Amino acid sequence: MRIALVGTALVTYSFLRLTLEHLFLDLWGPRPHMMEQGTPVEAxxxxxxxxxxxxxxxxxxxxASNQERLDDFLAxxxxxxxxxxxxQTMFEHCPGIHDPRRGYGLTISFLLCLQRAKDLGEKVAFVFEDDARLLDVTLCDKNSRAEYxxxxxxxxxxxxxxxxRFKYPKNTTGSFSPLSPQPFRETSRSFGTYGFAVPQHSLDILIETIKDDLLYGQRKKDDTHLNHKYLTVEKNWYLSAQRHNLKMYAANPLLVWHQEGYSNTWKRNRTNYFGNESDVRLHKQPKG
Known part of the structure; x- marks a missing residue:
């Protein structure tokens, strides 16, 4: 197992606004305090x-709860x-960015991950928060991830x-119907992702969508910008998918769950979340 550090944790919004591309010029290096050391492979x-x-x-x-969370994820x-x-897996650390506005720091970190994946020519980028936990062994090694x-x-x-808060289209038919044994279902809305996979053909679109979020703020359904107070990133991801005639899917069943603990987004402790309907009542989505 190898781990590398993505970008720098010291990113400011003003610098981001000047040129987002500059976020990705930092050197890469192994994290010697992790379980095993290794050299990042540029391929x-x-x-x-x-x-x-x-x-x-x-x-x-x-x-303080963040002090060992990456170590815990790996363990x-x-x-x-x-x-x-x-x-068999190389773990790339995308530094968590501290921003007082809800959702902004995490969004910048997602951008660091995705830009790194693009620069390396990844065919797919698997992105997780450090409190995501595997439900089974489907994603354990590179061959099973590719096959899935x-x-x-x-x-x-x-x-x-x-x-x-997954919502599935009422007109979903064929192999992706709610009763299908297929491993994916089309979804028309969701909230609070902590693990997702992006194919290569979507990386540029998603990167530009996130840059737009950070520079101009949350969008409304009519495509006008709402505010700079918070970001609910999935909303704009769904809009971008629609604009490019692409679909959003969710693993069926879901493959990762969210471990209880302190939430940097909500500034309080949160319970375990498995993505089940029983979880939804515990989670209040922000308006707007």
Whole structure:
């Protein structure tokens, strides 16, 4: 198992506004305090060798609960997958960014992950928050990850591996109907993703969508910008998918769950979330 550091944790919004491209010129280096050391490999993977993990471990001035969360993510992955499968994966640390506005720091971190994946020519980018946990062994090694995603339809924008408040289109038919044994379902709305996979053909679109979010703020359904107070990133992702005639999918069943603990987004402790309907009543979505 190898781990590399993506970008820098010291990113300011004013610098971001000047030129987002400058975020991605930082040097890469291994994180020696992780379980095993290794040198980052500058080559694309096929779905893939890498897993991108957003974590505030090492970010100055954040809540104390972040101090060992990346270590914990790696330990839980190893516990679920075993040592051999874990060693086949390179874990890339996308630094968690501290921003007082809800959703902005996480969105910048997603951007760091996705730009890194684009620069490496990844065929698919797997992105997780550090409190995401695997439900089974489907995503444990590169071969099983590639095999799993091979079943996605060509019109996929991205697929959610975990999240909340999934809404499925009423006109969903065929192999992606709610009663289908197929591993993916089309989704028309969701909230609070903590694990997702983006195919190569969507990376540019998603990167530009996130840049638009950060520079101009949340969009409304009529495509006008709402505010700079918070970001609910999935809303704009769905809009971008529609504009490009692509579809959003969710793993069926979901493959990762969200471990209880302190939420950097909500500034309080949150319970476990598995993406089930029983979770929805515990989670209040912001208006707008």
């Amino acid at each position: 694309a993977s096929d779905g893939g060798d890498r897993v991108y993990v957003v974590s505030m471990q090492g970010t100055p001035g954040v809540h 839980k992955w190893k516990e679920k997958c075993g040592l051999t499968a874990t060693k 995603l091979s079943g996605l339809p060509d019109n996929v924008f991205l697929t959610f591996l975990g999240g909340h």
